[in-house]
Amino acid sequence: MTRQIIILFFFFVTHLVFSQSKSKSDSYTITFNYTPIKEAILKLEKETTFTFYFEEDWFDEKTITGAFTNESLENILDAIFQETPLNYLIYGNKVILSNNSVVFTTLPKGYFGEKNDSIINNPNPSAIDESAESKTAVFHKQYDNTKSSNNSKLITIGKQNSNSTNSYYNVRGKVKNATTNEPLQNLVISVVGKKINAVTDENGDYSISLPAGYNSIETILMGFKSSIKNVIVYGDGSLNFSIAEGAEQLNEVVIQADQNKNVRSAVVGITSLDVTTIKTIPLVLGERDILRVATTLPGITTAGEGSAGFNVRGGKTDQNLILLDDAVLYNPSHFFGFFTALNPFTTGSLDIYKASIPAQYGGRLSSVFDIKTKDGNMDKFSGEGSIGSVTANIAVEAPIVKGKASIMTGFRATYSDWILKKLDEESLKNSEASFLDGIVKYKHNIDPNNSVQATLYYSHDKFSISSDSLFKYSNTIGSLKWDHTFNEKNRGSLTLVNSQYKNEVEYDADANLNFDFGYKINETQVKLNMKYLFSKKHKFDYGISSKLYHVDPGSIQPIGPNSDVEPLSLQKEKGLESAIFISDLFEINDRLLLDVGIRFSFYMAMGPATQLVYQEGVPKDESSITEVNQYGNNEVITTYGGPEARVSFRYFLTPELSIKGGYSSTIQYIHLLSNNTTESPTDTWKLSDLNIKPERAQQIAFGLFRNFDNNNLEVSVEGYYKKMENILDYKIGADLILNENLERDLLEGEGKAYGVEFLINKKAGKFNGWLSYTYSRSFVKLESDIEEEQVNNGEFFPANYDKPHDFTAIMNYKLTHRFSFSANFTYQTGRPITYPIGKFNFANEEQVVYSDRNEYRIPDYYRLDLGVNIEGNHKIKKLAHSFWNISVYNVLGRDNPYSIIFENEDGNIQAYKTSIFAMPIPTITYNFKF
């Protein structure tokens, strides 16, 4: 470290000789999401050819959030250090950081011979010496004595010279607004405890004469935070200030310093997660699972342990648009949802929109999960891997064209299958459960205005539990994106994506029932998304997208010559979903920010198809068919569509307290058919058609956001009310698979959901984590004049996933740099269930009478997980950086019921509960980086 300091001083002196480096002009694309400054620098070091010099102690708990696309290194560094006392010097391939010392490669404007309005209030003006090499004696003792009482960073001005005799030196500098970079006029610079003051001119320049040695300098300007800098004056020099506004301002769209994004942005109901923040959360089965972490946040729940799919603010599991690099990921889970189908090492960030869904997204009612894959390292080969109890995972990044193009790839697989095969337990011999996923991303920055990226993703699951049925499913995704900057004000991206989801069931038990069932959905989307930075007040987003669906709703083939199963293949479905959207981020004034957007979506169900027209007002069945319509290829069967409003606002009540609200309406043209309580891999998606209308929802949401302790502590309260129409439900006894007349078994209902969400999030510090509590309700109403189409007398009843109370605490404690502990506690109300409540005799047979739908609840759910991370040593230059994670899932061994089933045993109805992890599950994972 001393060596680095010495080097620092060396460059300080010689900075005028070695000026611009050639690679400085290169541009970089990098994303930070609550990344600590130090990690951001290390990340930047990886991404660029530069080597950074700094002292670790300089970094506090400040984080940086922002996406930089083709930005110069300076811009990125400016943003990173914006609100820190750090400064930097780019020298050749080295970036030298300095703490408080402002290191200039050029002198600030107005340094020489310009008009200077600064008032110099100096008790001894004659002592001012222009020479930077003047003779000053400064005693470190001065600093040392005060250090203990003042935590500010120490800045040195001038070069210490043992021959110095001056008692005052001239210090000049510029004061800028940290947010806008504009010079600040009329800012008072005063020396604490001494009657020395200066005021900045219209260029933000000042000049002040300071006594040699230690000074504490304070800046004062109305509307800005006052800041104190501690300086040791050795000689003449310069000192610049970057002053943060007291009232927060919306940052430029391109560069976001997102420390207080939650308070500042106009988006209500957004959740952002960075993979690095979830590193310390206790793992289940040794996996860092970003989607599982998402469920610990308010408003996002799953139906139970080991269930795929998320319920966001009282919405069904099919109402979430899950995007991986802009392509829809139909099934984001492996193995009943125990694992996310996303490789944690290649996943960059996740944004979840629960309420104000940006106008560019559509097609699902409740939420958008926008998952971005990391960009590969463009400068050097690096990688990350883990070996856990169930899976092994490796991700590698490599430059293709140094500084311009990179490839990133990740592969993960389980070896549980192999373990199952090794077992002596006969009943499990034929069981298998395995999954794998792989991803490749190529990114190429062609020039500062153009970059392209391509992602390929594949996941595959295979499992059989009873040895007679084998389930398989897979996702395949391809995504192409071209980003182009037209000029300073106009940017755009063009994406072409394709997603495919398939599932298959092979049943091989009774000789005459063996079958092979298959389902497939494929969608291709083209989307043009433009940004127009019209002015400081108006920023427009607009674009157009179109998506073509192909659904193969199911086919069944007999297996073996003895199978009685009749081969059957349902007619394929085709649909085109298009949308045009525009939104304006309108900053009315410093306090009020509006985000007004509208999306027009339009859906066409297309042939070839045969569609039945039913008589209105009577049950749909063969007898109520009025017409049988045949449609040729691409012939339009029916169209649906409409405007979807997306409006939200933010209003600052005080600089750190904002109120936000929003209204959004959404339309969904594709429906998941699932009459299990939870999403299961055999569920199938169905397009809207003549008889199945799109689902519609409207949500109104309000929230209060307050940050404390320098944005380190975020507190928020949000409330929402949501109404849904045409929500698909099922008649009692409905058969959803291979049903040629599915519409006859479906019901269209009304849904309503409301809730209040509380979140306290401590982002940094030795002790960090969050507490979240949600009170929410979700109801469904299936009302009809036709008795058999009515459920629970046509009154609202709790939805399958209605869990009023949901509390989660995530706590991390960093003991030392090497040891950190984490704990995770969850409590949820048990989900509703339909119980048998009696028996009766009918048709000479004992029958069970069920309660009203979802009249009862399974017992409440709670769970505690604990974990410890043990990091390797912290040498920065080391072959591989590694850490161990040991965690215990369900420490209390709580036997949380997953479902309650009833079986008729010798004429007695016996209730059974199934639970999934009824005991503590320890796991150990070794992670390494290279």
Add this chain to the structure above:
Amino acid sequence: MIFIRLMKMKQTHIVLFLISISLFNCKEPFEVESIDFLNAFVVESTITNELKQQEVSLTKTYALDSQTLEYENNADIWIEDSSGNNYSFSQNAEGIYLSNQEFQAIENRTYQLFITTQDGKQYSSTQVESTPISQITDLYAEFITKSNGEKGIQVFVDSDNENSEAQYFRYDYEETYMVVAPEWTPTDIKLENPRNDELGRLEFDIILSQRLEQERICYKTDLSIGINQTSTTDLEQNNIERYPIRFLNEDNGLSRDRYSILVTQYVQGLEAYTFYKMINDLGSSGNILSPSQPGFVSGNIKSFSNESEKVIGYFDVSTVDSKRIYFDYEDFIDSGMVQPPYLYTCNIVELNYNKPFPFNDRIPMYSSVVNFDYNYVNYNGLNYTLVNPECGDCTSVASNIKPDFWED
């Protein structure tokens, strides 16, 4: 999650790492808390176009852990038709009510059921219209081999509805079969006057006599269990062909002597069909791909006084047609059918009375005859051969009264 429902693994204790295995093991009995038993009223009635005393059955739901069927007795029941006729019912047996007069459902009339229970609660059905008429065109039995290799006699029904609007069908059947006791002899055995001799050993008198009653050939009638429905809505032609009604495995003794099946076809309306189908679907475990959505199935009976009261059941008006056929295994000898074994296992024992103690079997003999009604087969001068009553006396399992319809 259907997968878990399929699982019936035993708890295994595997190393904790092998989570993937232990996931599904935890299925344990569970005491359901705070579930209220639904005490509801169950109506089952189908009046038909046959001129007869129509029947209504009133029962009640019973608790999940109970085995006792509960009846609703002493109710006041009547049916009104759209022509103003009123048919009242009287209780015949527990929960069973028969119309006081014979009547039949007539086409294009609607019928409505009214019930007043003994505690004064009033219920009525919706107005139900009689369904179209449909005939059973053919009822026949064939010896078939199922694709899984199982062989036996399958009873099929055909119903030609080209000229009928009937589309929804429910079937039930009544099977009657001859039970011929294989070890029957005309001799009856009685053991009387049991006593101990001077050494305290058991002695009794063995009295052999002619049987007084016909106990060799009996007849037994069983009703079908459960709901068997089909519809022609998904068929191109409105015909039911080879619809399976009853399968008798080649080893099923029902066809050993003579078997008769009376199949009744009920033409249902869509609502009735749907109600029965839902009840049936909920009773079965559902298929592997998609389990059924459970819920309360409401029929067409409503309470007058309390609209939200849950009433289970259905009042249906159906046209019916029935057909009866007779067969026995010999009709299928050409297809390779051999005589199936007798319905019951015969336990033939040879017991000795005369040998000195401890070489005789007096105690088991006495117990067999007196406690277990064993029948006499023969006596060879040394041992008595006895057989369990199912094989010696058909009246122990069936009735020796030949049904009126029976054709030999």
